[in-house]
Amino acid sequence: MKPSHVCSLFALVCSGAVSAQSYVIGVERLAFAPHYSIDAQGQYQGFARELFDLFARTSGVELSYKVLPVEQLLPALLSGQVDFKYPDSETWAPAQKAGKTLSYSQGVVDYVDGVLVAPRHQGQPVEQLKRLAMVSGWTPRGYQERIDAGQIELTYSDDLRQMIRQALRKDTDGAYFNVVVATHYLDNIRARPGALVFDAKLPHTRGTFHLSTIKHPEVLKRFDRFLLEQQAEVAALKDKYRVEANLDSKYMGLEQWKVDFLKRQKAKAATE
Known part of the structure; x- marks a missing residue:
């Protein structure tokens, strides 16, 4: 050869x-x-x-x-x-x-999936959640029993942008989505940081x-x-x-500038 x-x-x-x-x-x-x-x-x-x-x-x-x-x-x-x-x-x-x-x-x-609400509503009991915005195809884990009982009405959107818009217009009491993704959208794309915040006291899912x-x-x-x-x-x-930003802390879902501020305040208090 x-x-x-x-x-x-x-x-x-x-x-x-x-x-x-x-x-x-x-x-x-x-x-x-x-x-x-x-x-x-x-x-x-x-x-x-x-x-x-x-x-x-x-x-x-x-x-x-x-x-x-x-x-x-x-x-x-x-x-x-x-x-x-x-x-x-x-x-x-x-x-x-x-x-x-x-x-x-x-x-x-x-990741964590949960409900984002207007800041003034953070910490309210789940009984106050009457209308929940959802992206089509998502499953609101932790809420099915209340949905089946007619205590929560679901409003579906085609995508995250539309769902967030509904929640910001107060058409719903909250929006269920991936917390990091929704917060990223509000902070960096919609330019409305803090307009909706994750409520850790409401049912949420870790995966x-x-x-x-x-x-x-x-x-x-x-x-x-x-x-x-x-x-x-x-x-x-x-x-x-920042795909796992603050998932294991009380700061989960907060925009980063606020997390940094709260940490500085905590560190200052510890030295006084």
Whole structure:
């Protein structure tokens, strides 16, 4: 065999190896910053994009992102149109997943879903919550019994922007959503920091986003090792995007300038 043929064969083998390491992550077509969003060119961006890109660079895999409407994402995973789904959880859509064997990564990022209210209403009992704004497709965990009893009326919106607008116009008594995402929207996009605040005294849900797959559990093991071995870099990305900002403190849901002010006041009081 001539050397040129050897090189051609070697290139073909290498090309096949690279192809075997290429995977598609199905992601949501959703404005969910700082976790993730889609830019004007249709590109996936945000914390999740940087995290998965870092995994690809450090683990020798090639990742691409298939952006799909939320309701099409799980069917795409179950039918094999995508290799992975993000975000996902073992507790989501159990009926659709029945009979399927899904694997899940370790937790990627923690979250809290709850109700944001006007500051003057913070701390009021749940009995005062009569009208609740929701984005279509969301489940208001912790409120179903009162909804079924007719004590809470749900008002649905197509997206976060519309839901927040309803709550700010006082069409509803509160808005149920991811606390970090809603606060980010108010602080950075709507430019109304503090107009709505998370009420930790009302029912709320804590959970964790995971990466899921049917066909590639071995890649999830590599991803889990990445989360462990690169935990300093992962933590830096979380800090950069503030995806877990104050989730375990009494400051959860407050804009950062107010958190800093309250911490300074506390530190000053401790020295007096």
